[in-house]
Amino acid sequence: VILQHPREARLAICSAFMTRLAxxxxxxxxxxxxxxxxxxxxxxxxxxxxxxxxxxxxxxAGALSDRPPPVLxxxxxxxxxxxxxxxxxxxxxxLPRVAVLPDLPSGYGELRREPGPEHxxxxxxxxxxxxxLERDPARYxxxxxxxxxLVERQIACARGPRRNPxxxxxxxxx
Numbered sequence: 666v667i668l669q670h671p672r673e674a675r676l677a678i679c680s681a682f683m684t685r686l687a688x689x690x691x692x693x694x695x696x697x698x699x700x701x702x703x704x705x706x707x708x709x710x711x712x713x714x715x716x717x718x719x720x721x722x723x724x725x726a727g728a729l730s731d732r733p734p735p736v737l738x739x740x741x742x743x744x745x746x747x748x749x750x751x752x753x754x755x756x757x758x759x760l761p762r763v764a765v766l767p768d769l770p771s772g773y774g775e776l777r778r779e780p781g782p783e784h785x786x787x788x789x790x791x792x793x794x795x796x797x798l799e800r801d802p803a804r805y806x807x808x809x810x811x812x813x814x815l816v817e818r819q820i821a822c823a824r825g826p827r828r829n830p831x832x833x834x835x836x837x838x839x
Contacts, residue, residue: 666708667693667787668757670742670750680788680812681741687788687808688795697746698753709756711736716760717794718747723764726797733798734763741787765793788812 669681674695685693699705708714715734717726738757740747751758767785785793792809796802 666705666736666738667691667791668699668705668738668740668750669693669695670697670740670746671695672746673742680786681739683812683815684739684741684788684791684808687811688791697750700754700756706756708736709738709760714738714760715763716740716757717764717790718751718762719764720762723762726763726765726794729763730798730800734761737763737791737794737798739787739791763794763798765790765797767793786812 667681667684673679673681681693685691694702694705696702713732713734714736715729715738717737717739738760740750740757742750765785767789789809789812792805793802796805
């Protein structure tokens with residue numbers, strides 16, 4: 666269950682939407698406060714439900730492969746937006762946390778900076794977590810590959826000849 670901050674939905678590279686498309690049983694909900702959603706309250710109340718979010722007390726996904734959470738909730742937004750979403754939704758903050766240790770640096774490349782190496786784009790964090798929980802990382806590798814390809818294309822487009830002339834570098838390199 667992906668909970669996306671509304672501002673994230675407007676970005677050119679929307680990894681939450683890509684994640685939703687890649688996973689058959691995924692749900693995508695937009696908002697900041699979800700306390701009024703009975704469906705989300707029920708999903709979070711499912712015994713064993715967990716929140717994919719790094720930090721103190723988080724259990725590495727691989728350690729839960731014998732008893733994976735039946736529902737995995739994921740916050741999608743900048744890290745400041747995600748922190749606000751946690752603060753505004755105590756039922757989410759109360760969930761046990763699951764984390765991943767990235768095996769590669771963030772796929773955002775030059776487009777977006779993450780606060781630390783343990784902070785990944787939503788699609789990469791979900792793919793890595795599900796791969797660890799199911800003991801089948803190769804199954805979710807196409808999600809990561811597709812995301813990285815999209816980022817590479819976005820960067821190439823931003824630097825390419827069709828870029829807005831106002832933003833092109835001049836011959837002098839300015």
